[in-house]
Amino acid sequence: MNILVTGAGGQLGSELQALAKTEANLTFHFTDYPEVDITNADSLGELFKATAFAYCINCAAYTAVDKAEEEKEKCDAINVTGSQNLADLCKAHDVVLVHISTDFVFNGVTHLPLQENDLTSPLSHYGLSKLNGENAIRDTWEKHFIFRTSWLYSSYGANFVKTMIRLGETKDELSIIADQVGTPTYARDLAEVIVAVIKTKNTAYGLYHYSNEGVASWYDFAAAVFEYKSLSVVAKPIPTEEYPTPAKRPHFSVMDKTKFKKTFGIAIPHWRTSLKKCLEML
Numbered sequence: 001m002n003i004l005v006t007g008a009g010g011q012l013g014s015e016l017q018a019l020a021k022t023e024a025n026l027t028f029h030f031t032d033y034p035e036v037d038i039t040n041a042d043s044l045g046e047l048f049k050a051t052a053f054a055y056c057i058n059c060a061a062y063t064a065v066d067k068a069e070e071e072k073e074k075c076d077a078i079n080v081t082g083s084q085n086l087a088d089l090c091k092a093h094d095v096v097l098v099h100i101s102t103d104f105v106f107n108g109v110t111h112l113p114l115q116e117n118d119l120t121s122p123l124s125h126y127g128l129s130k131l132n133g134e135n136a137i138r139d140t141w142e143k144h145f146i147f148r149t150s151w152l153y154s155s156y157g158a159n160f161v162k163t164m165i166r167l168g169e170t171k172d173e174l175s176i177i178a179d180q181v182g183t184p185t186y187a188r189d190l191a192e193v194i195v196a197v198i199k200t201k202n203t204a205y206g207l208y209h210y211s212n213e214g215v216a217s218w219y220d221f222a223a224a225v226f227e228y229k230s231l232s233v234v235a236k237p238i239p240t241e242e243y244p245t246p247a248k249r250p251h252f253s254v255m256d257k258t259k260f261k262k263t264f265g266i267a268i269p270h271w272r273t274s275l276k277k278c279l280e281m282l
């Protein structure tokens with residue numbers, strides 16, 4: 001079974017590449033920018049013509065949340081037009097599209113875990129572009145899985161965990177926002193979910209919330225990294241106002257994963273368990 005992976009050099013794509021080594025029955029075609037650019041419909045079209053893919057896993061995205069506020073066109077080209085291009089080609093060639101979205105589609109004013117059909121109202125341009133990307137796929141091609149996930153980290157690429165380790169090794173004290181609450185997710189766990197769904201040829205297409213289990217603030221997350229890495233840096237909890245950023249982020253974006261668990265029957269690890277696993281890989 002041929003599987004196209006776009007944006008394969010990012011965190012999630014790299015985890016899929018690592019997993020692929022143990023999946024002899026799946027033929028992955030890993031691609032990344034600039035060789036395969038999801039904003040270029042013509043060259044993508046050639047790729048889809050050359051190989052009969054059963055699945056396309058779109059790991060390509062614009063993920064620089066703050067920079068997106070000033071690079072709106074670039075962000076939209078990748079997160080909206082790129083998603084539309086893939087949906088069009090998947091429809092034309094009958095390919096199942098697996099796409100990833102974000103907790104940042106929500107504004108975070110609630111304190112109840114967010115369900116798939118809860119109202120979306122992004123606070124940032126990145127969040128808006130990801131929502132528009134979801135809608136483009138949903139409106140174009142029925143055979144899709146969209147997994148909304150949150151706070152991804154991995155031993156590959158750049159992420160909050162690696163930033164905390166780097167800063168924690170050089171600073172005595174770090175101020176970390178404690179009033180933004182969500183759930184960290186190990187990209188390896190999400191990669192395993194995607195492979196499991198593909199291997200079982202599951203056809204329960206649609207939108208699913210998937211993160212690790214549990215709840216954390218960025219402060220809790222950083223404090224856990226410092227504890228597990230035995231770093232002596234002091235984490236100081238601060239309110240959002242004391243760490244101004246160009247993009248607004250939701251105060252609460254914990255997602256309800258009931259639909260995912262009922263549909264796929266896949267157990268979800270707690271974020272602390274997965275964080276320890278990832279730190280062992282680093």
Ligand SMILES: NC(=O)C1=CN([C@@H]2O[C@H](COP(=O)(O)OP(=O)(O)OC[C@H]3O[C@@H](n4cnc5c(N)ncnc54)[C@H](OP(=O)(O)O)[C@@H]3O)[C@@H](O)[C@H]2O)C=CC1
Nearest residue numbers: 007009010011012033037038060061063100102149151152
């Ligand atoms: N990171 C996070 O915390 C979260 C991420 N998500 C979503 O999960 C998915 C995977 O995220 P993650 O692995 O962290 O993302 P990364 O930013 O690590 O990787 C994105 C990849 O896409 C590539 N890319 C950028 N532009 C294009 C393009 N035009 N054509 C093809 N590839 C391109 C990047 O290449 P290059 O490096 O050269 O730009 C990079 O390899 C994304 O959809 C993201 O929105 C959801 C929630 C949380």
Ligand SMILES: Cc1cn([C@H]2C[C@H](O)[C@@H](COP(=O)(O)OP(=O)(O)O[C@H]3O[C@@H](C)C(=O)[C@@H](O)[C@H]3O)O2)c(=O)[nH]c1=O
Nearest residue numbers: 063065102103104150151152160175176177218243249
């Ligand atoms: C570095 C640093 C960050 N922070 C805060 C800022 C921010 O609110 C929070 C996380 O910062 P980051 O910029 O690392 O992470 P951020 O880019 O906001 O992470 C988001 O990325 C996108 C792609 C998603 O889809 C989201 O799910 C989420 O993972 O931590 C501190 O409070 N202190 C610090 O020293």
